[in-house]
Amino acid sequence: MLKIGLLLFIIPVLFTSCQMCSDSGPDSEFEIPDSVMYAETLEVSEEVMEGIISNVSSVIETSSFIRDLDVPYSNSYLATTANLDNYNTNFRRALMLGIYAADLGYLNMYNRTTEVLDYLTSIRRLSGGLNVDQFFNFSTLRRLANSQDNLDSLMFISMQSFNRMDNYLREEQRAHLSAAMVAGVWLEGLYLLTQVAQKSSSDELFDRIAEQKIILDELVIIFKNYGNVHPEFDELYEELAEIKQIFDEVSITYEHGEPEAVEKDGKLMIIQKERSIVNITEEQVNDLTETTEKIRNKLIL
Amino acid sequence: MRHILILLITILASTAHSQTTDELVEICVDGLDDATYLKDFQVEHDAAQPGQEAPVARYSMVLKKDTQYRLSICTSESTSEKGIIQLYDKKGLVGTNYIEESDTFYEFFDIQIQSTGVYHIFISFKDGVSGAAVGVLSLVE
Numbered sequence: 001m002l003k004i005g006l007l008l009f010i011i012p013v014l015f016t017s018c019q020m021c022s023d024s025g026p027d028s029e030f031e032i033p034d035s036v037m038y039a040e041t042l043e044v045s046e047e048v049m050e051g052i053i054s055n056v057s058s059v060i061e062t063s064s065f066i067r068d069l070d071v072p073y074s075n076s077y078l079a080t081t082a083n084l085d086n087y088n089t090n091f092r093r094a095l096m097l098g099i100y101a102a103d104l105g106y107l108n109m110y111n112r113t114t115e116v117l118d119y120l121t122s123i124r125r126l127s128g129g130l131n132v133d134q135f136f137n138f139s140t141l142r143r144l145a146n147s148q149d150n151l152d153s154l155m156f157i158s159m160q161s162f163n164r165m166d167n168y169l170r171e172e173q174r175a176h177l178s179a180a181m182v183a184g185v186w187l188e189g190l191y192l193l194t195q196v197a198q199k200s201s202s203d204e205l206f207d208r209i210a211e212q213k214i215i216l217d218e219l220v221i222i223f224k225n226y227g228n229v230h231p232e233f234d235e236l237y238e239e240l241a242e243i244k245q246i247f248d249e250v251s252i253t254y255e256h257g258e259p260e261a262v263e264k265d266g267k268l269m270i271i272q273k274e275r276s277i278v279n280i281t282e283e284q285v286n287d288l289t290e291t292t293e294k295i296r297n298k299l300i301l
Numbered sequence: 302m303r304h305i306l307i308l309l310i311t312i313l314a315s316t317a318h319s320q321t322t323d324e325l326v327e328i329c330v331d332g333l334d335d336a337t338y339l340k341d342f343q344v345e346h347d348a349a350q351p352g353q354e355a356p357v358a359r360y361s362m363v364l365k366k367d368t369q370y371r372l373s374i375c376t377s378e379s380t381s382e383k384g385i386i387q388l389y390d391k392k393g394l395v396g397t398n399y400i401e402e403s404d405t406f407y408e409f410f411d412i413q414i415q416s417t418g419v420y421h422i423f424i425s426f427k428d429g430v431s432g433a434a435v436g437v438l439s440l441v442e
Contacts, residue, residue, distance in 0.1 A: 060339055060440055061365055156330060156338045163340055207366070211417040215363050218419060254416060259395050261410075268410040270388075270396035276366055276416040 059105030060159060062189040065208060066106065071200050073110040077192055078103045079300045081122040086301065091232040093126045094169075094177040098184020099300065100126070101162055106192060108155045116145045116154070127165065130177065135165040176226045176233070183223070183236060186215060190243075191296045194289035201282070209285055210278035213247035220244060239295045246287045251279045321377060325435035329375040332408065336371045336439035342424060344384070344436065349429025357425040362438065366417045369441040373409035374398055374424065380432025387423040388412060395420070399427070411441055 079099050087096045104119045120141050127133040137157070144154040169178040193209050220240060227234035257273025322343040330338050346356040364370060376384040383406045387397040398407045424436050 058363065058365075060337055061368060064337070064440060064442070065368075152337075159338060160326075160341070204367070211366060214417050218363070259412075261396070261400075268398065268407045270410055270412040272395060272413060272415045274390070274416045276418070 058189060059102045059185055060109075060155070062102065062192060063105040063109040066192060066196055067109040069196065069200060069202065069205060071196050073112065074199075075112075075115065077106065077195050078115070079188065079296075081118055083301060084122055084125055087126065087129075089232070090130055090177055091180050091230065093129045094180035095184040095236075095299065097123060097126045097130070098181035098186075099188040099296075100184075101181070102185050102188035102192065104158060105155075108151065108158070111151060113145045113151075117142060120145065120158075130169075132165045132168060135168065136161045176230050179222050179226060180233075180236075183219060183240075186212070186219060187240075187292070187296055187299070190288070191292050194285065194292050197285055198289055201285070206280050206282075206285055207278050209288060210247075210250050210252065210280035211276070213250050213252060213278075214276075216240065216244055216247055239298075242291050242295065243288065246284060246291060250284055253277050253279075322433060322435055325375045325377060325433070326437070329373050329435050329437040332373065332375075333371065333437070333439050336441045339370075339438045339440055342422060342436040342438075343433075344424045345433045346426055346429075346431055348431040353429070355425045355427075355429030357423050360422045360424075361419055362422060363418065364414045364420045366415055369411055369413050371409050371411050371437075371439045371441050372396070372398065372422065373437045373439065375408075375435050375437075376426075377433040380426060380430065380434065382427040382430045382432070384432070384434035384436070385423075385425050385427060386410075386436045387425075389421040389423060390416075390418065 079096075081100075087093050100119050100123050104116065104123070107116050107119060120136075120138060124133060124136065124138050127136060141154065141157060141161075144150040144157065166178050166181065169175060169181075190209070190212050193205065193212070197205050197209060220237060223233045223237040223240065227237055253276075255275040255277065257275070259273055260271045262269045262271065322345075326341045326343070329341070340362070342358065342360050344358040346358070349355045372386050372388060374384040374386040376382075383399075385397065385399040385406075387399075388395045396410050396412045398410050399405070400407075422436060422438065424434060426432050426434070
């Protein structure tokens with residue numbers, strides 16, 4: 001009796017486990033796991049890299065910032081979903097997942113539920129190609145996208161799914177794919193900001209663009225290191241070096257100060273007194289717009 | 302048979318743990334009010350050994366200028382002390398939900414970031430007790 005009970009338990013567990021390792025990508029059937037292929041040592045430890053790249057959630061911050069500028073929605077900013085078949089390496093899939101994550105955040109902020117469905121379908125295919133689609137409950141996401149009342153839930157579940165996938169990739173020693181995804185998020189975020197700046201410029205927007213210099217400085221360290229074992233990162237590094245060259249002329253200074261804590265109505269609020277002050281010209285923003293557009297459009301082909 | 306039983310117990314134990322932390326994420330997210338979820342940090346610590354520092358989980362994030370963030374923490378009911386969530390920059394502590402002088406815990410703290418950069422989120426338990434907690438980073442609209 002106990003044996004039968006155990007079998008009844010083991011079969012569904014094994015079935016679930018097999019779902020986790022199923023191949024959903026068209027050309028991933030006989031791929032060697034990345035963790036096996038690239039078992040060489042990186043110059044910077046995985047731990048340090050993991051810390052730096054844990055930033056997929058910035059899609060919400062960038063989209064929320066753009067929406068608050070009262071800039072009208074434009075679908076011309078979004079990456080096409082028509083070239084999915086071209087993204088046939090894990091690196092490209094991960095990079096495009098990041099780009100689509102940024103676009104999904106933008107669509108969510110503007111309540112564009114019809115377009116959200118198209119992007120969710122593309123995200124499903126790409127994540128399937130990376131064998132990480134188990135973190136997305138696509139039927140729930142579709143149901144939420146079809147209901148205007150559940151936009152907060154849609155945003156929460158889609159962000160949580162991306163975060164879980166990101167954590168899983170790093171735990172499974174596929175952190176380079178997580179880094180590629182973050183690169184996509186960052187590049188599309190910069191693309192959106194610079195495109196918006198061409199239609200509606202403001203000091204606030206210029207500041208936000210200039211601050212991308214700080215993040216890019218962190219990212220290039222990662223890409224340079226991964227380039228030692230993953231040649232695709234070298235190519236991306238070369239592309240981003242062109243953007244970095246423009247950012248190198250942008251100055252950022254700091255005013256120092258100690259943080260202050262204030263309690264109001266039982267809630268604790270911290271006010272940071274250190275300030276970063278950026279200095280960027282319109283010409284530099286135009287250069288960044290042109291260069292970012294060129295690189296991003298090449299990557300999404 | 303004994304090995305299978307041990308395997309099953311291990312699977313069941315890990316499933317039970319994951320449900321608990323998932324529930325904690327939901328509790329924390331439900332309490333966000335006007336804030337938008339960005340990321341959660343699920344933590345489980347063993348008790349600190351006598352004479353040793355309390356175990357700390359560390360995460361790095363890029364936070365952006367002119368943005369208000371909320372750092373919340375939800376501790377599992379089975380943990381004897383509350384969780385502590387702290388934010389550091391490269392120079393030191395910027396914010397915390399625990400004020401040591403008055404031994405006061407807050408469920409969350411808000412912070413208005415004025416300097417874009419890499420920040421570090423630390424999660425630990427008072428007195429280094431063992432336990433589970435979830436930290437949530439969110440964006441205050």
